[in-house]
Structures are given as C-alpha cells and as structure tokens.
Amino acid sequence: MKLHPPELPADEQINRDVLMPLFTISWRWWVMLTLAALGFLLGLAAWCYMMSTGMWVTGIHRPVMWGVLIANYVFWVGLSNSGTLFSAMLRLAGATWRRPITRAAEAMTVFALLMAAQFPLIHLGRTWFFYYMIPYANQRGLWWNYASPLTWDLTAIMSYLTGSLVYLYLPAVPDFAIVRDHCRGLRRKLYGILALGWRGTRQQWHSLNSCIVILAILLLPVAVSMHTIVSWDFGVSLTPGWHTSIFGPYFVVGAIYSGIALVITLLVVIRRVCKFEKYITPYHFDKLAKVLLVAALVWFYLWFADYITAWYGKLPEEKVIMDIKNAGPYFWLQLTMMLGNTIVAIPLLCFRKFRTNLWALFALTIFINIAMWIERFLIVVPSLVQKGPSYSWSIYQATWVEWLLTLYPFAGFCMFYLLFAKLAPLIGIWEIREDKVAYTTKKLGVGEFSAIAQVE
Amino acid sequence: MADWVSDKSPKGQHRWGMVVDLDRCTGCSACVVACHAENNLAIAGPTDTDEGRSFDWIRIERYWEGDFPDTKAHFVPIMCQHCEAAPCEPVCPVYATYHTPEGLNSMVYVRCIGTRFCQNNDPYNVRFFNWFEPALNFADPLPNQLNPDVTVRSRGVMEKCSFCVQRIRRAEDDARLAGRKLADGEFTTACAQSCSARALVFGDLTDSQSEVSRLAESARRFRLLESLGTNPVVYYLKGGQA
Numbered sequence: 001m002k003l004h005p006p007e008l009p010a011d012e013q014i015n016r017d018v019l020m021p022l023f024t025i026s027w028r029w030w031v032m033l034t035l036a037a038l039g040f041l042l043g044l045a046a047w048c049y050m051m052s053t054g055m056w057v058t059g060i061h062r063p064v065m066w067g068v069l070i071a072n073y074v075f076w077v078g079l080s081n082s083g084t085l086f087s088a089m090l091r092l093a094g095a096t097w098r099r100p101i102t103r104a105a106e107a108m109t110v111f112a113l114l115m116a117a118q119f120p121l122i123h124l125g126r127t128w129f130f131y132y133m134i135p136y137a138n139q140r141g142l143w144w145n146y147a148s149p150l151t152w153d154l155t156a157i158m159s160y161l162t163g164s165l166v167y168l169y170l171p172a173v174p175d176f177a178i179v180r181d182h183c184r185g186l187r188r189k190l191y192g193i194l195a196l197g198w199r200g201t202r203q204q205w206h207s208l209n210s211c212i213v214i215l216a217i218l219l220l221p222v223a224v225s226m227h228t229i230v231s232w233d234f235g236v237s238l239t240p241g242w243h244t245s246i247f248g249p250y251f252v253v254g255a256i257y258s259g260i261a262l263v264i265t266l267l268v269v270i271r272r273v274c275k276f277e278k279y280i281t282p283y284h285f286d287k288l289a290k291v292l293l294v295a296a297l298v299w300f301y302l303w304f305a306d307y308i309t310a311w312y313g314k315l316p317e318e319k320v321i322m323d324i325k326n327a328g329p330y331f332w333l334q335l336t337m338m339l340g341n342t343i344v345a346i347p348l349l350c351f352r353k354f355r356t357n358l359w360a361l362f363a364l365t366i367f368i369n370i371a372m373w374i375e376r377f378l379i380v381v382p383s384l385v386q387k388g389p390s391y392s393w394s395i396y397q398a399t400w401v402e403w404l405l406t407l408y409p410f411a412g413f414c415m416f417y418l419l420f421a422k423l424a425p426l427i428g429i430w431e432i433r434e435d436k437v438a439y440t441t442k443k444l445g446v447g448e449f450s451a452i453a454q455v456e
Numbered sequence: 457m458a459d460w461v462s463d464k465s466p467k468g469q470h471r472w473g474m475v476v477d478l479d480r481c482t483g484c485s486a487c488v489v490a491c492h493a494e495n496n497l498a499i500a501g502p503t504d505t506d507e508g509r510s511f512d513w514i515r516i517e518r519y520w521e522g523d524f525p526d527t528k529a530h531f532v533p534i535m536c537q538h539c540e541a542a543p544c545e546p547v548c549p550v551y552a553t554y555h556t557p558e559g560l561n562s563m564v565y566v567r568c569i570g571t572r573f574c575q576n577n578d579p580y581n582v583r584f585f586n587w588f589e590p591a592l593n594f595a596d597p598l599p600n601q602l603n604p605d606v607t608v609r610s611r612g613v614m615e616k617c618s619f620c621v622q623r624i625r626r627a628e629d630d631a632r633l634a635g636r637k638l639a640d641g642e643f644t645t646a647c648a649q650s651c652s653a654r655a656l657v658f659g660d661l662t663d664s665q666s667e668v669s670r671l672a673e674s675a676r677r678f679r680l681l682e683s684l685g686t687n688p689v690v691y692y693l694k695g696g697q698a
Contacts, residue, residue, distance in 0.1 A: 054611050055570070056587035061508035063581050065572035125570015125585065125612030132550040132569050142551070142567070150549035150571055237577045238543045238684060388581035389534065391517040394508045 003283040003356070005097065008436045014279075018425045019182055021274045028273075029418065036415035043408020046401050051127055057401045064384040064396040068406060069123040071377040075258070076116030076409050077157070077230050078251070078372065082259015083109030084164045085223035086291075088216035097287045099431040100279045104270055105263045106168040107426070111416040112262075113161050115409035120153065122405060149233045156226040163219045170211055173198050174430040227255045234379065240317035241383030244310075250302040257295035257341075258372035261365035264288050266417075268362040270426050279427055282356035289355035292365075296349065300342045324382045333374050340371025468557030470638070471689070472619055473661040474648070475671040476533055478695030480655035483531035487514050487647035487656060491535075494620060494646035496606045498586070498593035511584045513617040514647050530695065533656065535647070536561060536582045536617035537680060537688030544574035544583060552614070559661075559689055560619055568613035575614065579681050583616045619658070620645040640666040661689065 008014060050057050060067045083105035090098035121130045133154055135144045144151050177198035180191035198204060231251035234242035264285065271280045310318040325334055345368055348354045355361065386393045420426075491497060491514045500510035514535040521528040538561045545553050545561065552568035555561055575583040590608045602608060605622040609615045627643040640659055648656040659668030676694040679687075 054587050054589065055585065056509065060572075061587075062575065062584070063508070065575045065585065120571075123571075125572065125614075126568070126610075129569045132567065145546070145549050145551045147546040148549040148573070149547060150573060154549070233573075237547065237573075238579055238686075239576060384576065387576075388579055389517055391515070391534075392508065392581045 003281075003286050003352075005283055005435075006278060006281045008432060009278065011433055011436075014429060014433060014436075015178060015182065017275070017278065018427050018429050019179060021421055022179060022423075022425065023183075025422065029422075033415065033418050036411045036418060039407050039411025040415050043404055043411060046404035046408070047122055050122075050401055050405075055125055057399060059396055059398045059402060061394065061396075063387045063392050064381060064394065066123070066380055066384065067396055068377065068398045068402040069119055071373065071380045072406055072409060073116055073119030073123070074230055074251075074376040074380070075373050076112050076119070076413075077227060078255035078258050078376070079262050079369075080109045080112035080116055080160075080164075080259070081223055081227045081252070081255035083107070083112070083263065084160070084167055084219055085109075085256065086260060086263065088167070088219050088223070091212065091216045092220075095287075096435055097284055099435045100276070100427045101263065101267065101284060101288070102431065103168075103172065103424070103428045104266055104426050106164065106171075107417065107420050107424075108259070108262060108266060109164045110161070110168050111413050111420070112409075113157065113164060114416065115412045117157050117161060118409075120150070120157075149229065149236055152229045153233060156222070156229045160219075160222050160226045163215065163222055167212075167215050167219055170208065170215065171428055171431070172424050173208065174200065175425050175428060178429055179425070224252055227252045234383075239383055239387055240315075241321035242379075244306060246302060246306045246309075250299075250306060253295060253298045253302055254372060254375065257292070257299045258369050260288065260292045260295055261368040261372070264292065264361055265365045265369070268358050268365075270421075271358070274421070274426060276427060279432060282358070285358060285361060286352060286355045289349055289361060292368075293346065293349040296342060296345050296368075300346070303341075320386050321383050324386060325378065330378065330382055333378060337371045337374040337378065340367045341375065468559065469662075471559045471661040472538070472624065473559070473659065473668055473672070473689035473691065474535075474619070474645075475657045475668050475691045475693065477655045477657075477671070477693040478530070478532065479676075479693065480653045481516070481531045481533055481695075482653050482655075483516050483518060483529065484652070485516050486650045486652060487533060488512060488516065490646040490650035491617075493601070494603055494606070495618070496602050496608050498588070498590070498609075499598070500593075504587075509585075509587050511615070513582070513584070513615075532692075533647075534580060534582060534680070535690065536619075537580055537686065537690045538617075538619060539686035539688045541685060541687050543684075543686060544578045547573040547577045549573075553616075558624075560621060560624075561616075562618060562621065563614060563616055565607055565609050565613050565615065570612040570614065572614065579684055579686070583614050586611050586613050586615065 009017070058067065058069070087098065087102040087105045090102065121127050124130055132142075133144055133151060146152075173194075173196055176191050177195040177200070180188055180195050183191065228248040228251065231247035235244060235247040237243060267280055267285070267288070271277060310322060324330060345364060348360075348364060354364075381396050385395055491512075492499070495513060497511040497513060504510060514533055517532040517534055519530040519532065521530060538559060540555075540559065542553075542555065542561050545555060548554075548568075549571060550567050550569055552564050553561065553574055554564070570585065572585055575581070575585065586609050589611045594602065594608070603622075605626075623643050623645065627638060631638040631642070638660075640663060645656075645658045648658040657668050657671055659666040661669055661672070663669060671693070672691040674693050677691050678694055679691060682688075
C-alpha cells in the first residue's frame with residue numbers, strides 16, 4: 001500500500017473545517033479544561049506550600065540536592081526543545097508534509113517551555129529572590145555570575161521562549177486574518193488586533209515568508225544550544241556520572257526524541273477531537289514516525305557510546321554510579337527506560353503497519369515519554385546518592401509535594417493547550433491551502449505523480 | 457612561603473590554612489561541639505540527622521578496618537577544604553560563594569538564593585542547606601546561647617565552614633589598631649582551640665615560621681581527593697606511619 005498526501009477539499013470547506021473548533025465548545029472541552037485547571041491549581045498550591053514551609057517537605061537532602069524537580073525541568077525543556085526545532089528544520093528542508101503539523105508543534109514548544117521555565121524557580125531555596133539571577137542595575141553594583149551554567153540556562157531559555165513565541169505568532173497572522181473575516185463584534189476586533197492589519201498583499205506575503213525563513217534559521221542554533229546548555233548544568237560539574245562530554249548531543253537528541261513523541265501524541269488527539277481526519281492522515285503519521293525512529297536510533301547510539309565508555313574504563317568513581325544503576329529500584333527504572341526507548345520502540349517503528357496505526361502510535365509515544373522521564377530521573381539522581389565520602393551517602397525518596405509538582409507541568413501544559421485551541425486554528429490554514437496551490441497529484445495511466453498545479 | 461603552597465601569589469596579606477594530623481585525632485568530637493557553639497549551627501535531632509539534614513561544618517568520619525575482633529577505627533575530621541580552585545564557586549549564579557583575597561571560600565548568606573548547585577558540585581559534601589526556619593532550629597531557651605558575632609542563617613540558604621572568619625577579622629582588626637603584625641597563635645578557630653590532642657592546627661601559610669607551615673612540611677602530608685585538582689588548603693598528615 002502506498003501512502004499519499006491527502007486530497008484537500010475546496011478552500012471554503014477548509015476554512016470551515018479548521019475554524020470549527022474555534023466557534024464551537026463542547027462539554028468535553030469544559031471537562032478537560034476543568035480537570036487540567038484543577039491539576040494546575042493543585043501544583044500551584046504545592047509550590048506555595050513548599051515556599052511557605054521550606055524545602056524539607058521534599059525528599060531531597062545531603063548529598064542528593066537535586067531530585068524529581070530537576071528531572072521535571074530537564075524533561076519539559078526537552079519536550080519544548082523539539083517543536084520549534086522540528087518545525088524550523090522541516091520548513092528549511094522544504095518538506096511539504098509538515099504543513100498540517102507545524103502549528104501544533106510550535107504551540108507545544110511555547111507551552112512546554114512556559115512550564116519548564118518555572119522549575120528553576122520552583123526548586124530555589126528562596127524563590128522570592130529569583131531576580132538576583134537577572135542582570136539588573138542595582139545600587140550595590142552586584143551582577144550575575146556569568147561563569148555559572150545556571151545563568152547560561154536563564155539566557156538560553158529566555159532567548160528560546162522569546163524566539164518560539166514569535167515563531168508561533170508570525171505564521172499565525174494570516175490565519176488570524178481569516179478568523180477576523182469570519183466573525184463579528186468584539187471577537188472581530190480582537191482578531192483584528194492579532195492579525196496586525198493583514199490584507200494578504202504581495203508585499204505582506206513576501207515579508208512574512210522572509211521573516212519565517214530568517215527566524216527558522218536563527219532558531220535552529222538557539223534550540224540546539226538551549227538543550228546543550230541544560231546538559232551542561234550536569235556536564236561541566238565535577239560529579240562522576242554527570243561529568244561527561246557526550247551529554248550535549250545526547251540531551252539534544254533525547255529532547256528531539258521525546259518532543260516528536262509528544263507531537264505525535266498531540267496530533268492523534270487533535271485529529272480526533274477537532275475532526276481533522278481529512279487534513280492529518282496516516283501519511284503524515286508515517287512520516288513523523290520515521291523521524292521518531294531515526295531519533296530513537298541516534299538516541300540509543302549516544303546512550304550506548306556513553307555507557308560502554310564508562311563500563312569499559314571502570315574508573316572507580318564511574319563504577320560506583322554504574323553499580324547503583326544496575327541494582328535495586330534503579331535497575332527496574334533502567335529496564336523500563338530501555339524497554340520504552342529502544343527495545344519496544346525501535347522494532348515496532350520499523351513496520352509501516354504500525355506507523356500508520358494511530359492508536360498504537362499513541363500508546364507507544366506515551367510509553368516513550370514515560371521512559372524519557374525516567375531517563376532524566378536516572379541522570380539526575382543516581383549520580384548524587386553516593387557522591388563524595390561514603391560517610392554521607394544516602395538514598396532519595398520523593399514526597400507527595402514533588403509528585404504534585406510533577407503533575408503540575410502536565411496539567412498546566414494541557415490547560416494552556418486547550419485554551420490555545422480556542423484562540424488559534426491548530427492547523428495553519430494558509431499553509432495547507434498554499435500546499436494545495438503548489439502541488440497536486442495527477443493520474444497518468446496506472447501511476448500517480450505529483451505535479452505543479454494550476455493556480456485556481 | 458613554602459614551595460608546596462600551590463598559589464604563589466596570594467592577593468591578600470595572609471593565606472589561612474589548616475593541618476589535620478590523623479595520628480593525633482582521637483575522634484572525641486570536641487571540635488564538632490565547639491563549632492556548633494561558635495558558629496550558631498542548628499541542632500538537628502536524630503530524624504533529621506538520619507535524613508541527611510544535620511549541620512556539621514566539621515564532622516568526624518569514622519572508618520573501620522579489619523574484621524571483629526581485630527578491628528581498628530580511623531578518624532578523619534572533615535571540614536570545608538577552602539580549595540584554591542573551588543568547584544562550588546563558579547557554579548553559583550549570583551556570586552553567593554566566592555574566594556576572598558586571603559584564600560577563604562566564603563558564603564554571602566544574604567545573596568544566596570538556594571540553587572544548591574554548589575553542594576552538587578562539591579566533592580567533599582561540606583556544604584549545608586537550611587531546610588528549616590531558624591525559629592524551628594533554635595527553640596527557647598536556645599536563642600540565649602547564640603554567638604552575637606555570627607549570623608543566624610535564614611531558611612533556604614547554604615552555609616559552610618568559614619574558618620571562623622569572625623575570629624580572623626577580630627584578630628586582624630585588633631592587630632591593626634594596636635599597630636603591630638598579627639602573631640602566629642594569637643588566635644585560632646573554634647575547632648582547633650578545642651582539640652585537646654592538638655590534631656587540628658590553624659594558621660597563616662604565608663608565614664614559613666608558623667606552626668601550620670612547619671607541620672605541613674611533613675612527609676606525611678596529603679590532601680583530600682587531590683586528583684581533582686581543587687587545591688585544598690587543608691593539609692592532612694597521614695596516620696598509622698612512623
């Protein structure tokens with residue numbers, strides 16, 4: 001069976017279909033939003049409780065000074081890393097199958113990063129003084145310490161967040177104009193502002209396209225550097241198990257891997273809930289799953305390179321960490337991680353039948369992300385439990401506060417995404433229409449070929 | 457200055473350092489008690505200690521050698537090593553921990569925001585995080601015993617051995633006001649003062665005649681985790697050797 005890009009309906013029909021979720025609200029949406037908001041508020045309450053009581057309500061202690069909270073941070077930065085990076089790569093590569101996918105991926109980046117960026121603040125002992133990390137003019141002449149990876153982090157996250165927001169907004173401008181033209185009253189005014197006076201003139205299209213290309217080129221290195229810098233929070237330290245040069249590329253690939261898995265999860269849901277079956281088809285999922293497969297293979301390669309180097313060398317410091325990971329509860333976590341990330345994922349993704357079975361993909365991508373969360377946890381915690389002189393070794397057990405704060409970004413992400421689904425079309429309308437103008441499939445004898453279509 | 461002091465050009469007038477003679481240490485823990493009294497260390501109960509939330513700017517690590525009944529105990533007092541290339545310093549995003557010109561690895565409590573990165577990057581585990589409100593740590597009548605020269609740390613900041621910086625400052629100021637040079641042995645840290653076996657000796661490493669310099673000349677000299685290149689100024693004298 002050969003997969004084809006979907007045949008798109010008439011332009012007016014596309015407008016109607018894609019704008020439908022903006023103008024209708026079902027009770028299911030309300031239920032989902034309520035649940036997400038509840039989880040979000042619970043997380044906020046846990047954060048406030050931790051701030052007002054003290055860090056002792058978490059399970060961290062000497063020498064495990066970073067725990068689940070930092071694992072959450074790395075996980076969510078990883079998820080956010082992928083959307084914009086992926087979209088920018090596909091745009092620059094001129095992949096036409098990206099068109100119905102990019103908006104959802106870009107929005108994912110912004111909301112995941114919004115949640116991730118809170119964790120460096122959540123885990124501070126004195127959150128209320130977080131602004132000491134920002135270089136602002138003050139009468140004491142105190143500055144931030146640019147030698148610290150944490151300040152690199154702050155810079156990288158802020159750059160990526162700003163860039164991603166603009167990158168999400170710009171391609172949405174023509175779509176906001178379409179929404180503006182389809183509604184009345186206050187809404188029309190709101191979308192009129194969002195559309196920035198878009199009229200669809202030649203000049204405007206030209207500016208928009210150049211802007212998108214420039215942004216995509218600028219954001220690629222920012223995305224790669226952001227997650228590399230997150231890895232350097234660990235990589236540049238003296239702690240055995242963290243101190244490895246492979247962490248930069250390893251984190252970036254891990255981020256792409258888990259991020260694409262989340263894009264697939266989201267698209268399966270969006271396709272079903274928003275009734276986008278005509279626009280997002282198994283054809284797209286097949287392509288996405290192939291990228292996922294490549295990411296899985298590269299991830300495994302880097303993981304293996306790291307593991308074999310440490311295992312073969314058997315430096316006493318490294319061996320301690322390896323022994324911890326290979327015994328007790330961490331062994332089961334590591335097994336789950338390997339199952340999800342490679343043993344189950346890679347063989348399954350090799351089959352087209354699997355790649356085009358959306359619910360199977362849905363289940364697998366969720367499993368992959370659970371495994372990726374475990375991977376982050378296994379990076380942060382086992383290296384710390386037996387750090388330094390054996391006198392102060394101890395084990396780490398997360399508390400309910402930390403688990404609520406693990407729920408927090410999930411719930412927050414879902415809440416923002418649900419709200420966003422009512423603000424902007426989750427598929428770039430003009431982009432798929434542009435695709436329709438640019439290419440079409442023509443039957444010629446027994447074969448089908450893509451051909452440049454006549455502009456209608 | 458002796459040729460084994462790694463940083464040959466101290467920016468300050470002094471370079472404070474310590475010698476720990478492992479042959480002399482009896483493991484009596486008087487230094488731990490003295491440090492608690494001098495530096496307003498919070499008192500942790502058995503549960504908090506068990507959970508790794510105690511405060512021991514100096515601790516006696518005890519290691520057993522051999523099987524019962526042929527056992528031998530080794531005592532290693534460990535405090536902040538005040539490394540010249542301290543790994544905990546560059547990772548702080550707000551300069552809450554930095555190196556003074558006199559070679560002290562110091563903490564600025566008011567500046568600390570509690571990222572705890574310094575403790576993660578500290579190979580000796582000698583940094584302590586304030587989990588609790590000071591009011592919880594010092595219930596009545598404990599506030600009456602607090603040393604007025606030392607800040608009581610607030611919740612959410614890191615703290616660590618300061619080499620009794622309040623004593624250093626007091627002695628330096630006294631000497632300057634009297635218009636004389638600071639003499640060796642004029643003052644010492646709380647732990648060294650209370651060490652009846654004289655296993656701990658504190659002093660100025662720039663002064664080659666000081667007791668600490670002379671002791672550190674010993675062939676038994678070594679430093680903790682020297683391979684990491686952190687250049688501690690705490691010199692240990694190997695035990696169990698003639």
